[in-house]
Amino acid sequence: MFSSGIDAVVPMLCVTLAALAVMGAEAFRARGEQLPLGGLGVVGLVGAAISAVLLWNRNAVSFGVVVADNFGLFVTLVLLLVALLTIMFSSTVVRRDGLPAGEYYALVLFATAGMIMMATANDLLVVFIALEILSIAVYVLTGIRRDDSRAIEAAFKYFLLGAFSSAFFLYGIAFTYGLAGSTRLDRVGTYMAAQSMSGNPLILVALGLLLVGFAFKISAVPFHMWTPDAYEGAPAVVTGFMSTGVKAAAFAAFARVFLSVFEPFSGEWAPLVWLLAAATMILGTVVGVAQSNLKRMLAYSSIAHGGYLLVGLVAANQVGKAAILFYLLAYAVTNLAAFGVIALLGTREAANDELRDYAGLWHTRPALAALMTVCLLSLGGLPPTAGFIGKWYIFSAAVSAGYYGLAVIGVLTSVVSVFFYLRVVVMMYMTDRPAAIAPPPVSAVAMAALVASIAAIIALGILPTPVLDFAAQSIATIF
Amino acid sequence: MTGDVLAFWGLALLLVGSALAVVLSKNLFHAVLWLALALTGTAGVFLLLEAEFLAAIQLLLYAGGIVTIVVFAIVVTERLVGERISQTSRRIAGGAVVAAALLGLIVSAIVERPLAPAEPSIGADLTRTIGELVQTRFVLPFELLAVLMLAALMGAVYFARPDD
Numbered sequence: 001m002f003s004s005g006i007d008a009v010v011p012m013l014c015v016t017l018a019a020l021a022v023m024g025a026e027a028f029r030a031r032g033e034q035l036p037l038g039g040l041g042v043v044g045l046v047g048a049a050i051s052a053v054l055l056w057n058r059n060a061v062s063f064g065v066v067v068a069d070n071f072g073l074f075v076t077l078v079l080l081l082v083a084l085l086t087i088m089f090s091s092t093v094v095r096r097d098g099l100p101a102g103e104y105y106a107l108v109l110f111a112t113a114g115m116i117m118m119a120t121a122n123d124l125l126v127v128f129i130a131l132e133i134l135s136i137a138v139y140v141l142t143g144i145r146r147d148d149s150r151a152i153e154a155a156f157k158y159f160l161l162g163a164f165s166s167a168f169f170l171y172g173i174a175f176t177y178g179l180a181g182s183t184r185l186d187r188v189g190t191y192m193a194a195q196s197m198s199g200n201p202l203i204l205v206a207l208g209l210l211l212v213g214f215a216f217k218i219s220a221v222p223f224h225m226w227t228p229d230a231y232e233g234a235p236a237v238v239t240g241f242m243s244t245g246v247k248a249a250a251f252a253a254f255a256r257v258f259l260s261v262f263e264p265f266s267g268e269w270a271p272l273v274w275l276l277a278a279a280t281m282i283l284g285t286v287v288g289v290a291q292s293n294l295k296r297m298l299a300y301s302s303i304a305h306g307g308y309l310l311v312g313l314v315a316a317n318q319v320g321k322a323a324i325l326f327y328l329l330a331y332a333v334t335n336l337a338a339f340g341v342i343a344l345l346g347t348r349e350a351a352n353d354e355l356r357d358y359a360g361l362w363h364t365r366p367a368l369a370a371l372m373t374v375c376l377l378s379l380g381g382l383p384p385t386a387g388f389i390g391k392w393y394i395f396s397a398a399v400s401a402g403y404y405g406l407a408v409i410g411v412l413t414s415v416v417s418v419f420f421y422l423r424v425v426v427m428m429y430m431t432d433r434p435a436a437i438a439p440p441p442v443s444a445v446a447m448a449a450l451v452a453s454i455a456a457i458i459a460l461g462i463l464p465t466p467v468l469d470f471a472a473q474s475i476a477t478i479f
Numbered sequence: 480m481t482g483d484v485l486a487f488w489g490l491a492l493l494l495v496g497s498a499l500a501v502v503l504s505k506n507l508f509h510a511v512l513w514l515a516l517a518l519t520g521t522a523g524v525f526l527l528l529e530a531e532f533l534a535a536i537q538l539l540l541y542a543g544g545i546v547t548i549v550v551f552a553i554v555v556t557e558r559l560v561g562e563r564i565s566q567t568s569r570r571i572a573g574g575a576v577v578a579a580a581l582l583g584l585i586v587s588a589i590v591e592r593p594l595a596p597a598e599p600s601i602g603a604d605l606t607r608t609i610g611e612l613v614q615t616r617f618v619l620p621f622e623l624l625a626v627l628m629l630a631a632l633m634g635a636v637y638f639a640r641p642d643d
Contacts, residue, residue: 009619016626023633063619103637110630117623129623133630140634146642178594201588 007055008062011048011076012116015083018044019109026102037105038087038094044109045087048116049080059477065123065184071325072120074474075252078329079119079245082336083112086241088449089340092442093237097348099144107144108241111137115249124173124183127253131169131217134249135162138242142234154233161216161226169213175206189261196264207262207269214257217250218306221279231299236346236353239295240339243302244332251309255324259316260478266316273314278409280307285413289420294342295353297420298335301379304413305331311406312394320397322472327394329467330378330386330460337453338375341368344442344450358424359431368442369428371450376421378457381414386460393468486527494520505565511549518542532606 006013021044022037029035052073060068068076086108094101114133121127139162143155177183179202180191195203212223219227231239262269284304291297309331312324345361345368346352362369378387391414398407460467497520500513518541525534557564568574613621 023629064616065619100637103633106633107630110626113626114630123620125617125620126623129620129627133623133627136627136634137630140630140637143638146638200592202592202594205585205588 005060006062007058007060008066008068008120009117010051010055011068011073011080012066012113012120014044014048014051015080015109015113015116018047019106019113022102022106022109026106029102035101037101038091041087041105041109042084045080045084045112049077052076052080061122065126066117066120067122068120069477070474071256071478072252074325074471075119075248075328076116078248078325078332079112079115081329082241082245082248082332083108085333085336085340085449085453086237086245088445089237089240089336089343092446093235093343093346096346096440097145097235099235104141104144107137107141110134111141111241111245115245118249119252121253122185124176124185124188124257127257128166128170128173131250131253132166134246135166135217138238138246141238141241142230144238145235148233150233151235152233154230158226158230165213165216165223168209168216172206172209172211172213175202175209179203179206185257185261189263192261193264203265204268207265208272210257211269211272214250214254215276218247218254218309219280219303220276220306220310221283221303224280224283224303227303228296228299231302232293232296232353236295236339236343236351239299240336240343243299243339244336247302247306247309248328248332251306251324251328255313255475256478258313270314273310274403274406277307277310277314277406280304280310281409281413282307285417289416291420292355293353294355294358294424295339295351297355297424298338298342298379301417301420302331302335304417305335305379307413308391308394308410311398311403311410314406315394315397315401315403317397317401319393319400321475322468323390323393323397325471325475326460326464326468327390329471330390330457333453333456333460334375334378334385334387337450337457338372338379340446340450340453341372341375344368344446345440347440355424355427358427361428367447368450371454372428373425374454374457376424378461380418380421382418384458384461386457386464389461389464389468483527486523490520490523490527494524502568503571505567507553507564507566508550510566511546511553514549515542515546518546530605532609 018041021040025035025037025040052068055068055073056070058068059070062068087105090104090108093099094104111134114130114135114137117130118127118134121130139155139159142158143152145151173183176188179195179200180188182188182191192203215223216226231243234242258266258269258273281304284300284302284307288297288300288304291300309324309327312320312327314320342353345357345365361372374385378385381387381391391410395407395410398404398410494517497513497517501510501517504510504513518537522534522537522542525531525537553564
């Protein structure tokens with residue numbers, strides 16, 4: 001019950017230590033001196049990844065509240081990949097925009113540490129603290145360009161609504177504790193299993209409040225209001241980080257709490273999540289069509305993708321289980337790469353994130369245009385990309401679980417979404433007018449990150465089976 | 480027993496009244512004073528539940544620390560902006576409907592199935608036991624809070640510091 005070993009927290013510890021190292025290095029940095037702070041972060045991330053691999057299949061439990069089961073470790077590895085790619089894209093952006101490197105990298109690493117903790121937490125109290133760590137860090141990152149009023153507005157909106165949603169989540173935890181007498185997920189799970197026939201309305205209150213808290217963080221409709229503003233106002237590379245990392249971490253905790261602890265009440269919550277999923281897919285797609293700003297369009301697109309993930313959660317059968325984790329990985333890599341391209345096309349003065357800025361990009365930056373095309377095709381779910389396989393498994397899971405309605409909505413919204421992804425592609429290739437933007441140089445590190453992501457998208461699209469098996473084994477540890 | 484019940488309802492009235500005043504008073508400074516009252520009332524609830532340590536912390540941190548900081552924030556901001564800031568809550572009616580619905584839902588659930596009063600397992604020396612628990616069973620959440628504070632402090636300093 002109480003293990004004094006610290007094994008299960010080692011990945012999170014590596015990332016936290018890297019964050020502290022970055023802070024320390026920044027504090028002792030001579031004025032004007034350039035330090036490889038991003039490199040320090042990468043060292044921590046690699047260390048964390050190695051420890052996560054070593055923990056595989058061991059089900060280590062530390063302090064009774066952190067459990068490094070394969071599910072948590074799979075998400076941890078996805079999160080480490082997200083952080084690694086973010087840092088690689090950031091190297092160019094931090095220098096170009098004159099961002100404070102010390103604070104920036106330290107906050108990215110603190111946020112990553114919080115995300116890892118959230119994915120592996122086995123106690124609602126720890127889930128909450130982890131959620132706050134990642135949220136606070138991401139609020140600051142959103143407004144890291146203090147000179148940009150749009151970024152400050154985005155950060156403030158995100159902060160206010162995020163704090164509001166945390167209150168819901170906390171209230172849900174309080175009711176759960178009041179009922180079960182513990183915040184430990186295994187004990188709450190035992191209590192819930194015993195109470196499954198009692199019809200106690202307080203359980204539904206607790207469940208509903210927790211659901212609202214999670215829905216805010218994964219920006220499910222109707223709790224998505226903050227998303228477009230926050231995603232548009234933040235620097236593109238930060239948007240990429242939060243639209244993938246925060247969503248993956250929150251979704252991992254969501255799945256852990258609802259698929260294992262509240263599994264006896266799936267008859268109660270499944271219809272609610274069904275509604276959330278349908279509304280999220282529809283609104284994200286329909287409003288996305290009308291956007292002329294690429295970041296805002298991708299914000300709505302990532303709302304819609306949250307809806308597809310929710311479909312996987314509702315259709316939690318054998319196929320659905322593996323599909324959730326596979327989709328999380330495919331979406332994370334794809335979305336991060338897309339925002340990476342946007343980030344690399346901006347300049348210090350102009351973000352260049354309007355759709356018209358992409359006119360004729362093929363003529364000025366053929367490589368970036370080609371890479372962006374692959375990302376957009378994957379987001380749209382066209383073969384042979386990771387996005388196609390992800391959607392295929394999610395929808396087939398929905399069908400085999402009998403949720404035909406959700407599958408139909410999913411396919412229809414995917415078809416509509418292809419329209420707005422292709423609009424960007426058409427803009428890049430078929431518009432003769434040379435792009436108005438002077439293409440900034442792209443560093444080798446950022447280009448390597450992009451090429452690696454694209455390779456991963458295509459590899460996952462052509463040979464998904466090993467990763468899918470891996471995902472199926474991982475999620476089997478929680479339910 | 481009746482004393483407890485009387486004290487509870489008195490505190491409840493005080494808490495709900497002052498909390499409403501925080502949200503509804505136009506004058507921002509008055510709102511903060513009402514907030515101080517609400518936070519002190521919460522400390523009273525903790526006392527009633529025999530959680531003396533929590534009551535003391537509540538008074539020290541919230542009624543003492545947080546309220547002072549908020550007062551400073553208002554004074555400094557008004558100095559910077561050069562005008563009185565007043566609280567403009569819009570859509571009060573809609574908010575009231577949603578809040579009332581949520582309240583009705585929770586109250587009806589509690590009335591239908593009251594929670595069993597749990598006897599606290601903490602021994603006689605409350606503060607000592609809490610200190611020991613924080614260093615043993617809850618050591619990880621405790622250390623995580625340090626990480627949270629560090630990230631929050633760094634963010635606050637970053638936004639507050641003047642441009643180089």
